[in-house]
Amino acid sequence: MKSEELLKRYVGGERNFCGVDLSGSDLRVTNLTGINLAGAKLNQAFLVGTNLAGANLFGAELMGTNLASACLIGAKFTQAKFSETNLIGADLTGADLGGLSLTQMQIIGSRLFSANLAGANLKFVNFTGSDLTKANLAGADLTEANLTGTHLTFTKLTSAILQKANLTGANLTGADLSEANLTGADLTRTHLSGTKLVKAILWDANLTDAILDNTNLAGAAMNGATMPDGTINPG
Template identity: 45%
Template sequence: MNVQELLVRYSKGERSFTGIALPEANLQGANLGGVDFGRADLRGANLTSASLSGANFSKANLRGAKLEGANLSEVIFSGADLTQAKLATANLNESDLSGASLSGADLGDAILHMASISAANLQGANLSGAKMGGVRMWKANLQGADLSGADLSEANLSEVNLTGANLDDTDMSEAFLTGAIMPDGTVHS
């Protein structure tokens, strides 16, 4: 299947594209709300400014995908591979990124209010300026991540690994930090 066929089938009401292989696909600005891309291969795909609210990308391969400025609110990314993905300024409000691999991903200035990022790998990720109020990041790996200027107010950061993370100007007011490994290696009690 190619991009044009996907868009035609979507326009006719089809939503399930589980396991589809469209690496490097150009879907920039596409409106694919509610689409099911579970286990899809979208490595390196261009989804910049796409509208994907309510979509399912569980266990999908989005390694190196471009999702800057995309509407990803209430999207399911559980277990997805978003290694080195570009998600700067994306709207990920109330999305499920639990168990996802986001190592080296760019989430600068992304909006992640009330998102679930539990047990996700964000090692070396850029989260500078991200709006993450109320986010649930239990047991997430944030080693070496850049959280400078991020809003983590009221976030659940219990048992997260922040070893070597940059927390300059990070708002962690009322954040839950029980068992978190802080940047200097100490465990928060």
């Protein structure tokens, strides 16, 4: 379908565009709130600054799609397919990305407030400077993810895998990392005030200059961890 036809039909009140092929289309800075694009092909589409708030993208193909600065508030991405998708600066507040594979993607400076990323494959994802406040990342795989300077306040990270993740300068105030695996993670200058790290694995983690006020470390394994004062925890 041509982008011009879709826009004409959308303006006319149509919202159901299930399964349409919009690969390579240019729909930048357009209003497509509440659109149903379930199963649609949006590969290589140009959607920079597009308003897709409340959109249904169930099973949509988003390979190479440019969604930089797009409004994706409350969008549903269940079973969507991502690869080299650009989500830099996108607003994903309350979006459902649970269980998806977003490995190696660029999600820099994006807003994911209260987003669902539970069980998602987030290996090597670059979240630098993003806001993940109150997001659900329970059971997510964040192996070697870049979370430098992110806001993870009151975020759910129970049983998440954060091996060798970079959390330098991140704010984890009030976050729940119970039973999370932080082996080799870099937590330099992180804010861990009131954070739950119950039974978390922190082997060889770097906590240099981290703030640990009222942090719950009950049952945490900290063999070889570098403590805030620079000393090595013998375990």
